[in-house]
Amino acid sequence: MKVSIRRRALITNGALTVLLLGGAGLAYAQLGTGQAAGETTVRTVTASRGSVTAAVSASGAVESSQARALSFGTSGTVEKIYVKAGDKVAKGDLLARLDDAAVQESLSAAKATYDSAVADGTDTAALYASYIKARNAYREAQRAVAATVLKAPFKGTITAVNGSVGGSSGGGSSGGQSTSQSSGESSGESSSGFIELADTTKLQLVGTFTESDVGRLKQGQEATVTFDALPGVTATGEVTQIEPVAATSDNVVQYPVTVTFTKVPSQVRLGQTATVEVVVGQAENVVTVPSTAISTSGGQTSVTLLKNGTQTRTAVEVGVRGTATTEIKSGVSEGDQIVPPATSTGTTTGGGGGQRQFGGGGFPGGGGMPGGGR
Template sequence: MKVWWLAGGIAVLAAAAVTAVVVTHGDKPAPVAVSTSKVGRGPVSSTVSASGTIQAQATRTLGFSGSGTLTELNVKAGDVVAPGAVLAKIDDTDAQAAVDQASESVSNAQDALDKAEDAHDAALATPTANPTTAAPNPSSSRAGGSQTGQNAGQGQNVQQNTQQNSQNTAQNRANQIQQTSDNLMSAQQRLNNAKLSLTQASTKLAGTVITAPVGGKILAVSGSVGSQAGAGVVTLAGTGDAVVKAQFTEAEVAALKVGQAATITLPDNAADKYTGKVLQIDPAGTLTNRLVRYAALISFDKVPDTLLYGQSATVAVVTASVDDVLNVPATAVHDGYVTVRINGKDERKKVETGLRGDVNTEIKSGLAQGDEILTAGQ
């Protein structure tokens, strides 16, 4: 009985010893992994990121100049068209007849103007009659006094009649010139009006065809062949008008500026990065779930061919950057100090920092390129 008790006591003491060892070993902190890096030289940049959707910066609603029966519809939503492509047509019978009639009116008015110009030129070329004065008869001067007086009176009457005839002729010529001038002006006005009518008719005829003013993508089409159509048949977005409309917080938008470089990522191909820039920043924010956000438009430097309006996208805008500067990983800097390893010993050094980027931090003084620093485990 005594032997059993002693054996049991030894077992308990052994278990307690093992437990003590386990507990003691569990309380010991695990060693912290230490990693180092070299002070490098290169660019440092800071970015802000946001999500958004692809949309057209501007759309064009295209229609006909008048109403008519839709005779041709060559596009559907989603089609990509080139500049000048014919998108749709309406019946142009009436419009063509109006152009033909206006063309005939112009031709008739031009003929009338030519005749008016000829008549005016002829009136200007008609010579003006010169008044003549009756010369005294020498034999009459040797005649008696009574005969002389009678001849003088007749000569005066002839002279007055001649002057009156000349004046009448000059007045008639002036009247004729004025009349031909008025006719010329009237003919010119008639031609001007005829040409204006032709221009308007031609514009209306051209308006029976819708062509793409720019290359782009068809967003919407209304109507079908045989239906009545007028304004607003095709909605077109220019190929180069695609932008990302992204939402930024108040803190993020404060760093945004128009023209800043951006990187755009599409969810269907996250591996491809598209370059762009900040095109516009809304001055007023919108409140969503107690958080104010500001919209910004990010344009593509080159719009992808497979881009879909309405699809989601993410953007990263470079808000600050410096090139060719000393830099260290951002995790190496703590309250303005960096731990430098010199000959196997760690030394804490004060540094002057510049731009704190997304990955690295600019070092203005306190370190040299190639210095070994601790980035973790400090």
């Protein structure tokens, strides 16, 4: 009987021990779960040393910096066209002519009258007046004949022929040619002439820059040009003109800027879409942080530093602002851990690994059971 009672007592004590140990384990597990739930993951980036480049860019189409729309100086019927689109011509080459039979007759008559006036002399006022009248008529007849031909004013490539033999010259403009400027404007009545000529060795691009970007540009700055249809092909250029008057579209204020090519790859053609990029600032071997980690409010620029698990808002002085990184002149040292704004959560850049910050109740050294959880 005594043995049975003792055995029952041992069994009961053992069961109680198991229950106590199980309860303790459960409590400890719940404590660990609560601490894990209290953890807050903070994404950081690391301030590092490197280079920063700031650039502004715009798009546009390749055009010639020397282009003209040529028109006859008089109206008439086209008798001969000597060129076609794509032809290369030299300065002074004959491009087209009108039927000049009538003006040649007028020239012959004017010359005869002029020769007669010269022979009569200018001894009296009447003779002198006759001489001046005949001379002026002869000069006018010469100009009329000259207006029936088109000649190349410079070496270039024919880009368009807007007429045909037997057709009309399309009207005349004084001087026999209409000059098309880089902006597409023309000194004649129309921006297109009977024949269009361009120097394909002198190219440019006119891009529109925002009012904030144009303030960082100045004439003489170097530019890099890339082409949508020519991957890997790059041209170099120079800012040659910044328009003083803005062109506003959809309430966006932009300024046309002309970039003249200084090196033109052979593959580049007129009209191709291109992007021009101008470097407006550069800093070497400086402390940098991702541009997205910087905030500006109330005129003050700052970052959030993480030191000993504590986040501190710190004012900084910035230098060159690049698209990806920004130079920090003061307020941040190389190696500092910076917490980007909430909009950057989920992205870790700049070489900084994600760090953890624990709330109250966590165990020293990063949480978990002392001794590695054993």
